[in-house]
Amino acid sequence: MKAKKPKLAVFKLASCDGCQLSLLDCEDELLAVAGAVEIAYFLEATSRIVKGPYDLTLVEGSITTEHDAERLRLIRKQSKKLITIGACATAGGIQALRNFADVAEYARVVYARPDTLKTLATSTPVAAHVAVDYELRGCPVDKRQLLEVLNAFLNGRPPRIGSHSVCLDCKRKGTVCVMVAHGTPCLGPVTHSGCGALCPSYTRGCFGCFGPSASAHPAALRPALTQLGKTEAEVARLYATFNAAAPAFAAEHQSLAKRKEPTT
C-alpha cells in the first residue's frame, strides 16, 4: 500500500507574501515538492482546502491584531510541526517598528479615519504566542534554505542551517571584505548567515535582512561603523529595519536612541 503523503499547510499573518512566494519561486523543484507532500492549505496557490490536522505548517507574517493571535492559536492546534518563515514571523518584521513608536500617530499619518482600524500597538513574532518547532530567518527567506528545512522535517532530521555571521560566508565565498577594502560600513559581523553573503558580493554593506547571528554583539561593532563615517543616528537606523525587534538589534538601536546625537 502506498504510504500517505504528509499534509503541508501554509498560513499568512501580517506580511508582504514574499516568503510564501519563495516556495512558488522554486521553479525547478515545485512539482517535486508537490509530489512529496499533500498541499492541504496554501491560499496563495490553490483554492482547494483540506481540513487539518497538518503534519507540517509554515507560517509567514507577524501578529498585529487580536484576530490573528486567535487564528494562530487555532493553527498551532491543527499542526504537528510548525515552522515560521521569515523575519516577520520570526522577529516581528518591519511592522515591529511600531513597538518603538506611537501606533496611533502612524495610523493618523496613513488613514483619514484611524478610529475604524483594529490593530495592536505591537508587532510580535509567532513564538511570542505559540510554541514553534523551527524558525527560518530572512527578509525574505532564502529558497535554498526553505527547501532544506522542508526536506529535513519531511525526513525527520534537523535542518543543516548555520547560525554564524555573514562574515564567515564572505570568507568562504572569497568575497573581498567591503569594510576593509572599500571602507563601506557593513552589518556582516553581527548578521545571521542565510542569504549567501549577497550584499558584499554586490559591493554593498550588509543591512541585516537575516537578523542577529547567534553570538551577535552590535555594541562592539559600533566604533567601526562610526569610524567609517556613519553617525550614531544612522547606525541606529541600520538596526531598526526588518528585524528591529530581534533582541540584539533592538538593544543596540534603543541604546543609541537614548544617547544624544554626537556633535563630531
Add this chain to the structure above:
Amino acid sequence: MTQNARTIKVDFLARVEGEGALTIRYKGNEPKSVELVIFEPPRFFEGFLRGRSQLEVPDITARICGICPVAYQMSSCHAIEDAAGARITPEIRALRRLLYCGEWIESHVLHMFMLHAPDFLGYPDAITMAKDHGDLVKASLRIKKAGNAIVNLLGGREIHPINVCVGGFYRAPTVSELRTLLPELMGSKTALAELMPTLAGLPFPDFERPVELVSLKHPDEYPFNEGRLVSNRGLDISVHEYERHFEEQHVAHSTALHSVHLGHGPYVVGPLARFNLCFDQLRPFAKRAAEAANLVPPLLNPFKTLLVRGVETLHALDEAIAIIEAYRQPASPRVEVPVRAAVGMAATEAPRGTLYHRYQVDAQGLIEDAKITPPTSQNQKSIEDDLFAIAKRLPEMPHDAATKLAEQTVRNYDPCISCSTHFLRVRLEHE
C-alpha cells in the same frame, strides 16, 4: 442557484495575493450592493518612512510587496531623484527597464498560469492542472524562471532585491554575466509565443463594461519607468499633477484606501489600460502575437487580461533580449544624488498598474512625508463595479458556477492585496 438558497458563501477566495472578503447583497434576484472588504492588518509604511534617509527608502518600500518589490523600488528611486534633481544616465535607465522586464515576466506568468488559468480550465491550482496539462505548466515554470533569473542577477535575489539604490545600482553587471541570460530568454519567448493560440482558445466569458483606463504613456516605448499619465477619456497630465486629479478615500470596510479620478469616478490601471492606451508602443513581435490572437484595442473584457498579460510578457522578453544585446557596462553604476529640501514624485508601471510615490525631503535628506498609491487601491472600486455587473447573471447559474465566476471576476485584476490586505471571502447575501 438553488431555489431555497438565500445566501451563497465562498469562505476563501484563493489564488490572490493577500486576504479579504467580498459581500454581494441581493434583494430577490437583483444585486443591491457589492463590497470588497480588505482586512489585512494595517501596515503603516508611510509612517515608518518618516525620519529615514532618502537613501533608505527603496529598501523599505520593497517590503510592502513580495510579489512586486521592483515596482516599489523603481517608483521610490525615481521620486527621490525627482526631489534631488538627479538625472540618471541612459545606461542606468536601460538596466532599470531590464529589471522591470524581469519582474513583469515572473509576476505576469505567475498570475497567468498559476493563479488565473486554473479558473478557465477547471482546476483548483496549477499543480493539479499539471497532471492533465503537464507541458503547459512546465513551460510556464520555465518562462517564470527566465524572468526571475533577470531579477536574480541584476537585483541580487528575486524577492526584495539588494542591488537597487537611489541613483542606480550598487554594481552594474558585466556584459558576459548578462549574456548568460540570453538562451533561456530566447527559448522562453518562443515557448510563450507557441502557447498563445492555446490561451486564446480558453473559454472567456462574454463581458464588457465601459471604464476609464489610466496608464503612463511614452511616445517611443511601452511604459515602464516614465511617461505622461493618460486615459481613454482625455486625461493627459504630468505625473506631478497626479494628486490634483486623483484622490484616495478611506472607506470604513477596508484597510486599503480607494482611489478615484476626481470629477470622473472609478478607473482601471494595469495591463488592460496599458494595452488599450499604448498598443502602438508594443514591440512588433508582441504586437503581431496580439493581432494573431485577435487582440486589438478597444479591448474591454477584463477576463481577457490573461491574454494581455501574455502579450506584455512577450514584449518584456523581447525587450529584455534587445537590452542585453545592446548592453555595455557603464563607467559608473550610479549617479550622485544630492541632498536638498524638496518634494519629488514619480509613477512607474508595476505589473498590476500605475504605482505613484511622493516624498517630501528635508535639507538633511530625511523623509518628512510620504505618499504611496498602489495599483490595487486604484482598481478596487472598478473590481466592485465589475462584480456588481456580473452579479446580475449569478442568480441564473448553478451555485458552484456562480461563486466561481464571482471569484474569477476579482482575479482578473491580479489584486495584490498584500500591498494592503488578507482573507478574501465571497459571500452572496439575499434579503
